[in-house]
Amino acid sequence: xxxxxxxxxxxxxxxxxxxxxxxxxxxxxxxxxxxxxxxxxxxxxxxxxxxxxxxxxxxxxxxxxxxxxxxxxxxxxxxxxxxxxxxxxxxxxxxxxxxxxxxxxxxxxxxxxxxxxxxxxxxxxxxxxxxxxxxxxxxxxxxxxxxxxxxxxxxxxxxxxxxxxxxxxxxxxxxxxxxxxxxxxxxxxxxxxxxxxxxxxxxxxxxxxxxxxxxxxxxxxxxxxxxxxxxxxxxxxxxxxxxxxxxxxxxxxxxxxxxxxxxxxxxxxxxxxxxxxxxxxxxxxxxxxxxxxxxxxxxxxxxxxxxxxxxxxxxxxxxxxxxxxxxxxxxxxxxxxxxxxxxxxxxxxxxxxxxxxxxxxxxxxxxxxxxxxxxxxxxxxxxxxxxxxxxxxxxxxxxxxxxxxxxxxxxxxxxxxxxxxxxxxxxxxxxxxxxxxxxxxxxxxxx
Amino acid sequence: xxxxxxxxxxxxxxxxxxxxxxxxxxxxxxxxxxxxxxxxxxxxxxxxxxxxxxxxxxxxxxxxxxxxxxxxxxxxxxxxxxxxxxxxxxxxxxxxxxxxxxxxxxxxxxxx
Numbered sequence: 126x127x128x129x130x131x132x133x134x135x136x137x138x139x140x141x142x143x144x145x146x147x148x149x150x151x152x153x154x155x156x157x158x159x160x161x162x163x164x165x166x167x168x169x170x171x172x173x174x175x176x177x178x179x180x181x182x183x184x185x186x187x188x189x190x191x192x193x194x195x196x197x198x199x200x201x202x203x204x205x206x207x208x209x210x211x212x213x214x215x216x217x218x219x220x221x222x223x224x225x226x227x228x229x230x231x232x233x234x235x236x237x238x239x240x241x242x243x244x245x246x247x248x249x250x251x252x253x254x255x256x257x258x259x260x261x262x263x264x265x266x267x268x269x270x271x272x273x274x275x276x277x278x279x280x281x282x283x284x285x286x287x288x289x290x291x292x293x294x295x296x297x298x299x300x301x302x303x304x305x306x307x308x309x310x311x312x313x314x315x316x317x318x319x320x321x322x323x324x325x326x327x328x329x330x331x332x333x334x335x336x337x338x339x340x341x342x343x344x345x346x347x348x349x350x351x352x353x354x355x356x357x358x359x360x361x362x363x364x365x366x367x368x369x370x371x372x373x374x375x376x377x378x379x380x381x382x383x384x385x386x387x388x389x390x391x392x393x394x395x396x397x398x399x400x401x402x403x404x405x406x407x408x409x410x411x412x413x414x415x416x417x418x419x420x421x422x423x424x425x426x427x428x429x430x431x432x433x434x435x436x437x438x439x440x441x442x443x444x445x446x447x448x449x450x451x452x453x454x455x456x457x458x459x460x461x462x463x464x465x466x467x468x469x470x471x472x473x474x475x476x477x478x479x480x481x482x483x484x485x486x487x488x489x490x491x492x493x494x495x496x497x498x499x500x501x502x503x504x505x506x507x508x509x510x511x512x513x514x515x516x517x518x519x520x521x522x523x524x525x526x527x528x529x530x531x532x533x534x535x536x537x538x539x540x541x542x543x544x545x546x547x548x549x550x551x552x553x554x555x556x557x558x559x560x561x562x563x564x565x566x567x568x569x570x571x572x
Numbered sequence: 573x574x575x576x577x578x579x580x581x582x583x584x585x586x587x588x589x590x591x592x593x594x595x596x597x598x599x600x601x602x603x604x605x606x607x608x609x610x611x612x613x614x615x616x617x618x619x620x621x622x623x624x625x626x627x628x629x630x631x632x633x634x635x636x637x638x639x640x641x642x643x644x645x646x647x648x649x650x651x652x653x654x655x656x657x658x659x660x661x662x663x664x665x666x667x668x669x670x671x672x673x674x675x676x677x678x679x680x681x682x683x684x
Contacts (some may be wrong), residue, residue: 359625361618420617430619467620479619 166254169261172389176259176266179385183273186378188212191280194371194433195287198426198478201363202560203288204570210283214299218276221303223247226275227268229308230316231258237319240312257317259388270385271311277382278307278334282537284478285342286550289352289557292565294550298540302341306536310337310529325525326499326508326518328397329386331441331491332529339485340530341537342476348541349550351475353557365425372429376405379436383443393504397443400451401436404443407455408435408462415463427463430483434462437487442495445507450498457494462486489526496522573668573681574642578633579607579661580653585631591652592635595644598684601634611659630661636668638681 192211196204218226225245232240244250247268255264279299286295310333313320320332327333352360362368383401387394412431417423438458439451446454466482476482496519499510509515544550551557556564563569580588585602592600606627613626637645646663654660673683 359623360621361616361623422617424617426619463620470620470622 166256166260168252168254168263169389172259172261172391173263173266175390175394176262176270176385176388179381180266180270180273182378182381183270183277183385184215184378186375186382187215187273187277187280190371190374190378191277191283192371193367194375194429195284195478197364197367197369197371198284198362199288200360200560201571202562202569204363204367204562205568206292206561206565207283207287209292209566210287210295211280213296214280214283215276217296217299218279218303219272221300222268222272222275226303226308227271229304230275230311231268231271232316234312234317237317237322238312239309239318240316261389267388274330274334274382275303275307275311278330278338279303279341281334281338281480281484282341282345285345285476285480286349287477288561289349289477289551291549291552292561294544294548297548298544298550301540301544302537305540306337306341306533307333310532314525314529320525320528323524324508324518324521326445326495326510326522327441327492327525328444328495328507329383329440331438331488331495332525335437335440335484335488336492336526336529337488337533339481339483339488340533342480343474343485344534344537344541346474346476346481348538348545351473352477353554355475362426365429369425369429372432375433376436379405379440383436383440387444393444393506396447396503399448400443400446400454401439403448403451404435404439404455404458405432406435407452408432408438408459411435411456411459412463415460419463419467430466430479431459431463434458434483434487437484438462438491438494441488441491442499445495445499445504445510447498447500447503450494450500453498454491454494457490458487461490485530489530492522492526493519496520573671573684574637574639575666575668576633576635576637576642576645576649577664577666578635578649578653579605579630579663580633580649581655581659581661582629582631584653584655585633587652588633588649591648592633592645595648596641597635597637597645599635603632603634605630605632609659609662628659636671636684638684 188211192208196208199207225242228242228244229240232244235241250264250268252263252265254260254262258267279302312318314325314327314333315321379401380398384394384398387397409428409431412427412434413423416427435455435458439454442454462483465486466479469476469482495510497510497512499508499518500513501507501509508518511519541550552564606629608626608628613624613628616623616625635645642665649663670679671683672679
């Protein structure tokens with residue numbers, strides 16, 4: 126008994142060592158065959174971890190961040206419909222992105238206008254880094270991070286057509302917008318397209334995300350027309366505590382949105398996160414104070430709107446400007462976005478949740494401010510703005526503002542007309558009075 | 573018998589109730605209501621959009637009392653519900669033709 130036991134005790138470790146040895150030999154032989162060249166990119170675990178965390182943070186901005194932010198601002202009969210816009214756009218864009226959206230945006234350049242379909246179905250997009258998009262992270266990680274930005278952008282537009290769009294029309298609009306507006310824009314600025322080659326500085330999407338969604342929001346408000354009862358009915362936000370919860374998640378997620386755009390856990394990422402936070406806080410205070418002086422009371426919705434406006438403004442320049450620069454971004458974003466939202470009432474288009482006033486205006490202010498305040502001292506891979514001895518940068522930024530805004534506005538306008546002709550954009554007045562929750566989805570939030 | 577109806581500011585309810593109990597009123601009915609008088613509501617602003625709230629929340633108190641008690645009820649409500657600022661409310665007095673206590677079947681002033 127004892128002997129056999131001892132024998133077995135000896136045989137097992139011997140076999141284990143033998144197997145391990147074979148495996149080691151096999152794996153090292155295999156690895157040698159696959160061995161990358163010495164100067165080939167190498168995945169860094171820290172960079173990869175930060176990009177993956179950033180991806181998850183931006184996911185939280187869409188669902189539930191934006192869903193709560195918008196859901197709280199509509200009337201109680203539309204809260205579920207509004208929240209559904211965020212989550213269904215996330216799902217829809219995710220599938221499109223993997224099928225061909227990513228390839229259109231970031232695939233091999235075709236004449237500076239669009240990416241080729243070489244990477245459709247993520248063919249060739251694997252674990253190996255693609256140095257142009259981050260030499261130290263898996264290409265797939267970059268793809269997924271960009272997927273979240275691509276989903277966030279059309280979800281922002283939902284604020285402009287809130288409380289009156291037909292659900293099926295929303296699906297078709299979001300799909301077409303993602304393919305024909307977002308992917309080309311992302312390619313122009315980030316994917317090797319003509320704006321990027323011109324030297325436009327847009328760190329995380331001042332033009333690609335905020336100007337594009339804001340201009341599309343303006344087209345939506347104009348094509349759809351105002352809500353039934355606009356200016357006569359009481360349309361105040363039904364639950365601002367939801368909106369504050371959403372604001373908190375947006376704020377949290379924006380660290381990933383801007384920080385993750387550094388494509389690694391490095392000094393630029395830290396600078397971007399610092400700038401984002403400072404701009405959010407400064408803009409929130411600015412909005413609060415301006416509203417206090419203008420209307421006599423500081424408001425919670427004002428603080429929340431100011432924080433979001435500050436981060437929208439900072440998105441273009443995070444990673445290019447110093448913390449003191451970020452304070453200037455926040456001051457400008459908070460004050461100008463507040464003014465835009467007040468002017469909206471005088472102009473009379475019904476951008477229900479202020480996509481234009483916050484995102485288009487914030488994006489424009491941010492892009493131009495980047496042309497003033499960007500510094501190679503902060504990010505050597507970036508550029509210098511006017512205040513750092515490079516006046517032409519401001520002109521380049523202004524061109525990008527004009528081009529991206531015009532392209533998104535005209536393109537969105539055409540897509541909306543097509544969708545309206547095919548299936549009709551708006552619910553009937555009766556359905557609108559009943560509310561989207563019951564008329565479109567047969568459920569209610571509060572029973 | 574009279575029915576005294578008072579529309580007052582909601583936060584004044586406790587003081588009015590105590591003042592009425594002090595002068596010997598035995599019971600009252602309270603309803604949450606909305607309305608406006610010359611005050612014409614108030615304004616709320618959300619991100620630059622202004623909404624006028626025409627119907628302001630108020631509390632309505634109904635007290636059924638003998639004719640002789642009416643002046644003291646009016647005095648008690650006026651004193652306790654008054655803030656001096658706009659929107660303090662109103663008192664209406666109407667005739668009451670009958671009153672019945674359901675448990676005993678008593679009617680008239682003995683039912684109050």
